[in-house]
Amino acid sequence: MSDRALESGPANRPDAPDLATVAAEIEREFPLVTRRTGLVLFDVDPHRLQAQWQVETGHLEQARGAFPPAADVRLQLRLLRPEARGNDRLAAVVSPPKADGDSEGTAVFDVSDHGALYQAELGLASADGGWLLLARSNSVRLPGPVGGTVGIATARAEVSQAQMQRATAESPEPAVSNHVEFHGTLHEPSPRAAPGGLSQETPRARQPLPFDPTLSYSGFSLAPVFPDPLRGPGWSPDLPFLRVITALEAPVAEADSVPLPVSSARQRGASKRPSPSSLQIGSTELPSPSPRTPPEAQCRAFAEDMLPVFPLYDPSDSVSSPAAHEPSGRVSTMELNAELLLHGKATPGSWIEVFGLAVEVAADGRFLLRRALDAGMLPRSLVTDSQPPDSSEPESE
Amino acid sequence: VTRRGQLALVLHAHLPFIRHPEHERFLEEHWLFEAISDCYLPLLKVLRGAEERGSRFRLTLSLSPTLLSQLRDRLLRERFLDYLDRRLRLCESEIGRQGNGGKGQLARWYRDRFVSLRRFYLDDIDGDLIDAWRKLRDAGLLELITTTATHGYLPLLRSRGSAVYAQLGVGRDTYRALVGGQADGLWLPECGYYPGLEQPVLASGFRYTILEAHGIQQGEPRPPWDVYAPADCGGLALFGRDPFSAREVWSREAGYPGCPVYREYHRDLGYEAQPGELAGFLPQGVEAAPTGIKYYRVTGGDGTKALYEPEAAAEQAARDAGKFVTNRARLFDRFPQSSRPPLVVAPYDAELLGHWWFEGPWFLNALIRELDETPELEPVTLGGYLARYGTAGSCRAATSSWGERGYNAAWLRPETGRVHLELHQAALELEEMLGVHRSGQSSSLEERLLRQAARSLLLAQGSDWTFHLGRGGGTDYARTRLNAELARFAFLVDALRRGRDPGNRLDALERMDNLFPGLDLTHFGKKE
Secondary structure, eight states, X not given: OOSOOOSSSSOOOTTHHHHHHXXXXXXXXXXXXXXXXXXXXXXXXXXXXXXXXXXXXXXXXXXXXXSOTTOOEEEEEEEEXXXXXXXXXXXXXXXXXXXXXXXXXXXXXXXXXXXXXXEEEEEEEETTSOEEEEEEEEXXXXXXXXXXXXXXXXXXXXXXXXXXXXXXXTOSOTTTOOOOOOOSOOOOOOGGGOOTTSOSOOOOOOOOOOOOGGGSXXXXXXXXXXXXXXXXXXXXXXXXXXXXXXXXXXXXXXXXXXXXXXXXXXXXXXOOSOOGGGOOSSEEEEOSOOTTSOGGGGOOEEOSSOOOSSOSSOGGGOSOOOSOOOOOSOOEEEEOOOEEEEEEEOSXXXXXXXXXXXXXXXXXXXXXXXXXXXXXXXXXXXXXXXXXXXXXXXXXX | OOOOEEEEEEEEEOOOOOOOTTSSSXXXXXXXXXXXXXXXXXXXXXXXXXXXXXXXXXXXXXXXHHHHHHHHOHHHHXXXXXXXXXHHHHHHHHHHHHTTSHHHHHHHHHHHHHHHHHHIIIIISTTOHHHHHHHXXXXXXXXXXXXXXXXXOGGGTTTSHHHHHHHHHHHHHHHHHHTOSOOOEEEOGGGOBOTTTHHHHHHTTOXXXXXXXXXXXXXXXXXXXXXXXOEEETTEEEEEOOHHHHHHHHOTTTSGGGXXXXXXXXXXXXXXXXXXXXXXXXXXXXXXXXXXXXXXXXXXXXXXXXXXXXXXHHHHHHHHHHHHHHHHHHHHTTSOOOSSOOEEEEEEEGGGBTTTBTTHHHHHHHHHHHHHTOTTEEEOOHHHHHHHXXXXXBOBOOOBOSSGGGSSTTTOOGGGHHHHHHHXXXXXXXXXXXXXXXXXXXXHHHHHHHHHHHHHHHHHTBHHHHHHTTSSTTHHHHHHHHXXXXXXXXXHHHHHHHTOOOTHHHHHHHHHSOOOTTOOGGGGSOOO
C-alpha cells in the first residue's frame, strides 16, 4: 500500500446535521404541488406526441365560474396543426373524465404525419360550443425525415390523470381510448368569460373547419418502426458503391410471418408498418419466443453488400446509467442478418471450396452455398478449386 | 489493394451530481467511487502506458461538467480514499473467510489490485484525475471535449429555449474553468438531437458533435459518405456513430462483454454476503449494495456460475481487440479510393470499460497495441480528422438519440411527463426572475438567490433522473433528487418574489449544491 497517509480522517463535515435539517425543511415547505397553470407538448418519437398539463389551484374554479351556472362545462385538451394565416386545424380533442382531481394530466397522441407542426391548447369547453383558453403549449414539429412528405394525421389519444389512469369520458371503451371531434364552428367565449387571473392569451376567432376524411378515427396504435416506413422497402443508400437488396426467399404468408408486437387496439385498424414481405434489414423487438413461431420464420431476408441504414442493435442498454440493475423483462431481439447466396456453374461432379467449405457441384453443373455473414464482415476473397477438398491447392482470385 | 481508413474512438465520461455532504456516508456516492476505481484509474493507466511507449493511439474523451466538478471536490476526494480503504478492509476480511480456495485467491487478487490502484492514484497522479487527463491532452494523445452542464437532454428541454442555452453555456464555462482551454467538441447527452439544435450549439462555441447513425442517415440530403465522414449542418460538423462497432460491443447477445469467460457484473459479494459482513463497508441502514468484489464469470446458460479467471479473461480481451481491428479494417475495403479516408466513429460510455465490462481497460490496452501494428487503420481524434479533412457534404440532420427506440422515449414516458412540465415551468420562472432582477441592478443577495436557483434548476434537468424514474433500483433516488432540487428552486424563487433573506438556509444550499461557482446568469435569459 502507498506510504502516503489519508489526506484526512473520516471524510465528514461537522455541519452535516445542519445541512440535512435545512434540506428536509425546504422539501417539507415546498412540496411538488401544482403551482402554476401550464401545458407543454413533446415529441416522443416519429409516431407519438405527449402533452402534459396542470392547472393552478383555484384557477379551474375561476374559469368554470365564467360560464353560466347551468352550463355543461368540461376541461378539454386540443391538439392543433398550426397553419398559415392563423387557420389552425383541429386534429384531436381529449376530454378527461369529470373528477375533482382534473387539475393535471397526460395525453399521448399517435400520429403519423412526419414533419407536421403541432401545438396544444388547454381550456374549458361548454356543451353549447363555448371555449375558454387556459393555456397554450409550445409548438412541436413531429420528427421524421427532414423535408419528407407530410402524410396523414391520424388521431388517437390516451388520457390519464395524475395517477396515470387511462380514461376518456367520451369513449365507451377506454381500452380503445379514441376520441376525435371536428367542430363545425368554435365559439369565442363571451367577454365576461375572462375573469382576472386567467391566461392573458385571448382565444382567437376560428373559421368553420370542413370535414376532412383523412382525419377520421383510425383506431390503432402504431409503435415506432425504424427506419421511417415512408422510406419504403425499396429504399437504399445513394452510395454508388454500396447497394441494398431486400428480398425474400419465397412469399411469406401472413400466418408464417414473424409476429410483431401489435396491441389489440392496433389490430383493429390498418397499419403503416411495413408488411412482413417488406421487412428491412435490421432489428425489431419481439415478444418472448413462441412455440408457434417456427425457427425458419425468423430470418427470411438476405442482403448483399449491406450498409447500415439504421442501428442494427438494440440501443436500449446503451444509455448512461450509473446504477446497477438487472435487465428488465425478457424481450428477445430478432436480427435479420446478412446472408450470402453464392450460386453458379462448374464442372459437374467436382468440388469447389468457398471460405474453407467444400461444396459439391451437382450433376447438372449447378452449385449453391448459403452463408450467414457477421455484421461488418463482407468477405472479399474467394478460393476455388475443382479438385476434391483433400487434395486442393487453393488459389486466390 | 489494401485501403486505409481512420478510427475515432470516443469515450464519454459522465456521472450525475451525487454529492451529499449532509450525510456521513451516502450510498449513491459509491457511483462516483466505483467509476474512479474501476474505470477512470485503470483507463488512465492504460493511456499513460501508451503515451510512454510512444504509441500513435488517439482518443477523444468527453468529460461532463458534473463529473469534473465532483472530481475537483475536496470532500469527495477524501471520501474516495475512505471508500478505497473500506474496500481493502473488506478484501482482508474476505481473505480470512474464504481461506485458500478459489474465492480466497480471487479475494487476494482484488486486494492487490486495489492496493495498486490506490498507489497509482496517490503517488502517480497526485490524486488529480483532471490534471492527469490534461497532461495527456497536452501530449497529443487525448482530445478532451465536454457536454452540457448537468447532462440535460436537450430535445426535451427545447420547449424553453433558455434551458438549452443555459445547459450549453454553463457546460462550456465549466470545462474552461476546470480543465482549461476551449472544447471544440460537444457530446450531446444521449446523442439527443433535434433539427435546429445546431444554432445554440454553435452560439455556445462548439464546432462539432456526434449523432446516432440514423440522425445522419435520415438527413436531407443523405450525406454521400453516410456515417463515415462528418457532414456539415449549418456550420456545425456532425459525426455519425458507426452501428457496426457499436453493436460489437453493446449487443446484449453478441457483444464482447457477454463472453462466458468475462466477469459477471450482477453477481457481487454485496448481494451474497451474510448479514453483518458488510457493516463496515456500506452506509448505515443499507443492507446490500455492490462492493466491486465479484467472484464469478458470465459462464453462459442459466446454470451454476463458474469462478472468475482473470488470466483467461485478459486473453479473451486481447482476442476481442484483434477482432475489433480486423472488422474495422475490412469495412474500408468497401469504400472507393479517395483522398479522404473513411472514418469509423466508435463512441462508448467510458463507464462501460471497467465498470460494466470489467475487462474493458484490458481490451483498450490490447486495442492500442493492435492499432500500433495495423498501418491501414489510423487512430485519430475527431478534432484531428476535422482539421485535416473537413466535412464531406452538408445535410439537415434528423431527430435522433442513442436511447431506447432511437428518439425521446427513454426519458419521456407518461409517468415522467409531470417532471418535464415542472422543468419547463421552472425555466420560465427563472427567465421572468431574471427579467425583474437585471444583472448589475440587483443586490448581492438577489444575485446569490438567482444563482442558486439556477443551480437547482440545472441539477433537476439532468437526463439521469428521468431515465431512472420507473426503472427499478434507481427510481427512488431519482425521485428524491428531483423533488429536492425542484423544492429548492421553488424556495429560492419564493424568497426572491417576497424579497426575503433566507439567512443560513441559502448558505446551506450553497454548501450542498456547490458546483458551478462562477455561474453566469446571462445564459438563462429568455431566448425566444
